[in-house]
Amino acid sequence: MVAPVSSSRATALTARTSMPTVREGSRGPAVRELQTLLKSKGFNPGGVDGVFGPKTKAAVLAFQRSQGIAVDGVVGPQTWGRLKGAGGPAPTPGPTPSPGGRGTAEAFVQKALAQNGDRYIFGAETNLNDPNPSAFDCSELVQWAAHQVGVSIPDGTMNQLPHIQRAGKAISVDQALRTRGALLFRPGHVAISLGDGRTIEAKGSKYGVGIFSAHGRGWTTGGLIPGMKY
Secondary structure: OOOOOOHHHHHHHHHHHHOOOEOOOOEOHHHHHHHHHHHHOOOOOOOOOOEOOHHHHHHHHHHHHHHOOOOOOOEOHHHHHHHOOOOOOOOOOOOOOOOOOOOEHHHHHHHHHOOOOOEEOOOOOOOOOOOOOOEEOHHHHHHHHHHHOOOOOOOOHHHHHHHHHHOOOEEOHHHHHHOOOOEEEEOOEEEEEOOOOEEEEEEEOOOEEEEEEOOOOOOOEEEOOOOOEO
């Protein structure tokens, strides 16, 4: 007699057999379903348009990281299974706070990553309550992403760095490079450290919002955002 298949296992099997592997550049109904599932779990892929672009990839990477599975931006059987609820969420290893937690550095980073591919406009003023703006400058991305997770920081690098220093939250560049969600400053510019030698930042009109190497960039100081849980 064949044992019945559990509902969670059935979901996993369905994901494995019916959903194609998709990645950046893919298009079609599967991508649309992916975007809908990501939104339902609080990971912003941009528009639900069936186009697997930079924002959708950033949301996939954030989701995979939150699940403790391979972080490669490719949606195969394991990622589909997690998105569809098979097996339940994996615990986040170590003391890292829940990615969806209000006021956490990880939630802050995820908000910024979800804007990967947006335009850079110097002096951009974004509605801080807008869940998906289309343009930022460097300090506005920091202010918007922090506001989205319930933490306030002023606009403008000339205001953000003193705000951090007054709170006693300035740290070394080396420490900021190793701290996910820390800020990296140089004159007139700020970036968000991913803790692995990369940044998410609104780099300039030529680059837009993106993920970049943090090395050799002339950073002068680092900082932790007051009120953020690191």
